[in-house]
Amino acid sequence: MTDFFKGISPVKFEGPQSSNPLAYRFYNKDEMVMGKRMEDHIRPAVAYWHTFAWEGGDPFGGRTFDRPWFGDSLDHARLKADVAFELFDLLDIPFFCFHDRDIAPEGASLAESNRNVRTIAEIFARKMETSRTRLLWGTANLFSNRRYMSGAATNPDPDVFVYAAAQVKNVLEITRDLGGSNYVLWGGREGYETLLNTKIGQEMDQMARFIDLVINHAKKIGFDGQILIEPKPQEPSKHQYDFDVATVYGFLKKYGFENEVKCNIEVGHAFLANHSFEHELAVASSLGILGSVDANRNDLQSGWDTDQFPNSVPETTLAFYQILKNGGLGKGGFNFDAKVRRQSLDPADLLHGHVGGLDVLARSLKAAAAIIEDGTYDKAVDARYAGWQTPEGQAILKGQRSLDDLAARVEKENLDPQPRSGQQEYLENLINRFV
Amino acid sequence: MTDFFKGISPVKFEGPQSSNPLAYRFYNKDEMVMGKRMEDHIRPAVAYWHTFAWEGGDPFGGRTFDRPWFGDSLDHARLKADVAFELFDLLDIPFFCFHDRDIAPEGASLAESNRNVRTIAEIFARKMETSRTRLLWGTANLFSNRRYMSGAATNPDPDVFVYAAAQVKNVLEITRDLGGSNYVLWGGREGYETLLNTKIGQEMDQMARFIDLVINHAKKIGFDGQILIEPKPQEPSKHQYDFDVATVYGFLKKYGFENEVKCNIEVGHAFLANHSFEHELAVASSLGILGSVDANRNDLQSGWDTDQFPNSVPETTLAFYQILKNGGLGKGGFNFDAKVRRQSLDPADLLHGHVGGLDVLARSLKAAAAIIEDGTYDKAVDARYAGWQTPEGQAILKGQRSLDDLAARVEKENLDPQPRSGQQEYLENLINRFV
Amino acid sequence: MTDFFKGISPVKFEGPQSSNPLAYRFYNKDEMVMGKRMEDHIRPAVAYWHTFAWEGGDPFGGRTFDRPWFGDSLDHARLKADVAFELFDLLDIPFFCFHDRDIAPEGASLAESNRNVRTIAEIFARKMETSRTRLLWGTANLFSNRRYMSGAATNPDPDVFVYAAAQVKNVLEITRDLGGSNYVLWGGREGYETLLNTKIGQEMDQMARFIDLVINHAKKIGFDGQILIEPKPQEPSKHQYDFDVATVYGFLKKYGFENEVKCNIEVGHAFLANHSFEHELAVASSLGILGSVDANRNDLQSGWDTDQFPNSVPETTLAFYQILKNGGLGKGGFNFDAKVRRQSLDPADLLHGHVGGLDVLARSLKAAAAIIEDGTYDKAVDARYAGWQTPEGQAILKGQRSLDDLAARVEKENLDPQPRSGQQEYLENLINRFV
Amino acid sequence: MTDFFKGISPVKFEGPQSSNPLAYRFYNKDEMVMGKRMEDHIRPAVAYWHTFAWEGGDPFGGRTFDRPWFGDSLDHARLKADVAFELFDLLDIPFFCFHDRDIAPEGASLAESNRNVRTIAEIFARKMETSRTRLLWGTANLFSNRRYMSGAATNPDPDVFVYAAAQVKNVLEITRDLGGSNYVLWGGREGYETLLNTKIGQEMDQMARFIDLVINHAKKIGFDGQILIEPKPQEPSKHQYDFDVATVYGFLKKYGFENEVKCNIEVGHAFLANHSFEHELAVASSLGILGSVDANRNDLQSGWDTDQFPNSVPETTLAFYQILKNGGLGKGGFNFDAKVRRQSLDPADLLHGHVGGLDVLARSLKAAAAIIEDGTYDKAVDARYAGWQTPEGQAILKGQRSLDDLAARVEKENLDPQPRSGQQEYLENLINRFV
């Protein structure tokens, strides 16, 4: 037991009336919502990197946080792991996520780096014997080291591809060993800084080859979790190939991976791609590739991926509606890919971020469930499309009408369809009744 | 002969030293560039809508232009056609493009509307006997009339789908009759204003059904031009399904149209989707769906699709480089989907816009050709990827290595690939030598 | 009594549990909040233009609404006025706002246009004898007519300046006659479309001259309302001189108007200027120029001024906090500068927009008041700045220390100030307790 | 002589035909342009921070550059100074700029830090005896150290204000001692991360007090350079008080500094504030506060301040036009606030960036001068405003007409001013003749 969180008690559910800033007001893990425990809907996770590895720097300033585990040794990494599980316990959170480089220092060779990761993973395994926190997903950091500056899978140098492949193999196997539910690929360097030095077609083929290697190895080693790509349009690269859900879908289809890989959708990345979060969820759901979620938010005025904790119940309710309509997230969950601001120096701030975020998720889940259980909203939307359920609507959809057929009908019936109200304000007000 | 352009002489090539604002300084149609006539590279077109139908309005103000052909009668439409071909002749431009509603007034029924379009199309046909201007593409306006406010193919009311289908049939047949090289589908209303009232999956199925009808009808009537979708992320809708090239590709793949349909890529739409124009061209080229181009530019500070004439040679040179590398545009061309500003009231302004735009295209084409002929640039890029041409690089790409193989090699060779300069500044300066 | 709203009953307060979509759930005008009637805090107004004059067009489509008063005659204007006051009564709303061109048709000369405006204003005056709705503000439309395409006050042609001045004189006098609380100047055309044809210094001098004329005339005619400038960064112009609150303040200071003119701050305009709404309010409040508010919201993914009805309680709560801290809005109020979407065709949609918007304002006002009454939040912020209340802090602020003094103190005390947590997550969660 | 630039020869002017990537093709320092040496127009400077101190990191990756002077000792700083002047000589550049923390390591106390800065400054002084490179401006880094995370002048803790003041005193005095032409204040932390913990009015007063201290100290020590504020809207802070030129002007006017302080305008910061660079220059020029320029460019698709080297002649020509019209930059100059990309690892890349940038500036200067010397453009703009030079135009501008006068004239003359073409396309084409 470290003394990092000294004086901070485990966070409990105290109900909406509580004014205790370190109590849950809405997150009540065993409360049943639409027939399922709240925790089983949300499957929330702490992100190791933001919470334990980020030092508080930004492009114009260095480290602001003062953590006893900052340093390059395995001992530092062990202390970090101790504190991490202390936070998991304080929050009573069922999951965490990590990159290999968050948890253990890079060594002089990949072999040494991999051993370091394995060493800490074994510590995790032991801690998981007494803690209830499990691994939502693991991933390899293929972006921080300068070797990846021009891409990992999409590097113009095939040796970097090879190195990245070997690094992924290690994390994928460790993820399996720790019982991880998912393995995530985020391609922050898979893109370009300038199109001037880039062959897009070549790089796409490399990326597809890489994914294929991962899929095959997962099967070979008996990893039965989901393999997820995390879309993001840019940052750190000027352009990233996994721009958004629709782009990832096109890539998966081109190379035949659409049944093997799903998406891990991040709120802030949707925003950077000029979409709403609920749009990305709806698209993924309609394409059958909704895998998991990175919960956070961007600042509305910033062009950066600010990774703030979610704090808007109305916005998150719309997201949960899509997820519930999708039948939930399955093996996925809500990873808090979020960090406290660099001015939030105190250990307690790490709790404030997660407690507030979890309460927003819980409140939003309940609101979305209430919308569905009330039924008024779904009925209104169904009514709008009712014409397509008629025999003629179905005949068109099924391809039983030609352009000539349809033109003939317009002429014969002197068809002149009249527009009907889209009822946007009514629907917005209706949703507002539940948030 | 109308007197609209009274006093304006045909625009001639006078060379770079000319200070005549209504002369071409670079556009010299018969000049050979990389073995092909300049005109055959560019295949420039005047857009009927912006040049003859737009009235100068914006969201806060009405008509500023004073044109004798503004009005709802067929006589107005005939006058408009006369002036249009006078402009084509003055500019000596080989192509034009139109929507059905630009050229002829909507009637009391679709049958009457279609007859109006046919009437003007026959006038076009006669004019084309004496003018050298041809039809680059035709398209149906499925967005202005209130019946399409909630979508055409993606309307929740199947009768609107049917009406739109009948309208497209007419324009597609007229496009074939006029010898059009392409038929374009721009889905400005195929998307949503609010996700709250929208079923994305249902609407995508409708859209695919619509495209399928068009493809089949084109075959049936012997239309041998290209069928093109024009990507645009938003505007007028909040979200449009044809967001960008990569999104359109995913759609085509999902429904099996990837060999039947290509993209018509607009500069300003690339910008709205947070891409550079050359990016969209490069993506389309790598996916085999680069069909044609809408030349214009957006204001950099505006979030609107401002449809200004292109005026940056450095930017357009990068675009032409992609097009030349693609082997040109084939049946496509450069449609000026551009309008003079609403304060540009004078008939001469219509010429200033096109003359300046054509000169920018010509100068950019020559610059791009010079880059390729010089060869330094291409060599630099090829050198960057040389490692993938080695036997081991090729073995990886061809799927002859597993993750285990690669990991073993890292260990065995103690692989530690070193980064190499991406040379962005060198390459930018190199390009600047040619613009 | 027209039959436009046939079947729609007056909107009543029914409380949060009501599921009647045309009832107020939170807006309860006589409810006391921090010692003042809710209505007196909000002073809500219907905007004549969006609600009665807008036809539903967008840049790619024309009129979607079907209103019996659309037309160019005074009779149409009279019918519009009848319906307007019927809506005011149905909503039980205390204020409205108008431009001259919304309420009456433009005539063949300015004299005739002015007479038309006067005619309808007299109808308003009579209606106000039986209705409780009053005029929050009047304004002149100096942007729709083509004569203003290059600016009104800032037009390169002084005759346009003169024409605009004469138009403003008429509306200013009518605003006084109707007991209006404010007169607003929105400079949608006071800016430029291209810097290439623009002399900024010259145009700023013209604009200042124009404001000076208005201030003097207001005094001369005994208008005792506020004169307000409405900041907006762009749209319809590429750049507008009244970019944001800080820019307007610089302009007012330069020409000496800072005690004569305040700001009318619009939510969507703040967003277009890359600010949050609460930021603009806080800036105006700190500079003493917070006059009134245009309530609406922009779509987050659009670069347009979409003028949607407000629907986010968390966001609007932060705005109300700033307003309450400013001591309220005085003669200002909340004008709904908002329109139902172009697909919202039905008369009832006009009510849905306003009812939902008013409920959001009411709920936000109560939340902001609760934050202030609770006191925890204000105390946390005050504590952060407590150092500046010490004698040394005050001495520095009052200019009693030189750079040499301060440097000497650092050396002497070996000063090494330590950063303290900014507590952003704690404060966000605290605010979330009240929304 | 270090061996860092081993094998690289001094960069010479070789003319436009040169294909030597490390020759100037347009920058010919002694060439006369409008009666002044090119170098005296441009006054270009290397920025110490980007070129020598930046390590190549970004938010997702660490150091990519491998420089022998990276490290925390004074010996490292001395080596860095040696290499810096070697680059200055290779480029034959007349100026450089620095922050205190770029040139020397931070010590255990401010006194030690100041001594370190002084030590290196004395090395600079000695080098300047044999090098022709002079100091364009100095500045204090008040943003990197965690003590400044919540602001320097605007920190809620007055001790941080005091510390910052003492730091500025040192750099200001050193800037004077080195003969610097300007002293710059960039307030990257003077703003807020969240309005929730911020008192804007209080912080503005602090900032004004700080500026006042600097102005007074500059006078006291006989610094006769310009004092400059560098506007930037955001990054690293969410909102920065020096948002743009117009905002800075309002601040200067409020506190009475408008004759003491000018602006250092950065291209990329204009872009972040949603302005064009030439707009910011034109505004500053019209307000009399155009002081100096930070030359660079942002990526058009990024929301970050990417600080790339300028590479667009058409864009920079418009900027130079504004500068020439302002009568030049006086004591200001063009500081390359630009860095090579993080993948540009090679020593030669540092030269490619500057050589390309300087050539773009030189070419743009010549183009802008040609536009002015040709005269057609200026005449066209003057003609547009000719009406304001008539006696009646002048009478209005001078305040000799009231609103009543103007309204009477409209009535009497039945005034109906007709719009005239804004000629945007003509003017754009005209400018394109010179670039």
Ligand SMILES: [Co+2]
């Ligand atoms: Co993420």
Ligand SMILES: [Co+2]
């Ligand atoms: Co993120």
Ligand SMILES: [Co+2]
């Ligand atoms: Co287009």
Ligand SMILES: [Co+2]
């Ligand atoms: Co467009």
Ligand SMILES: [Co+2]
């Ligand atoms: Co407004």
Ligand SMILES: [Co+2]
């Ligand atoms: Co607005």
Ligand SMILES: [Co+2]
């Ligand atoms: Co700068």
Ligand SMILES: [Co+2]
């Ligand atoms: Co910068």
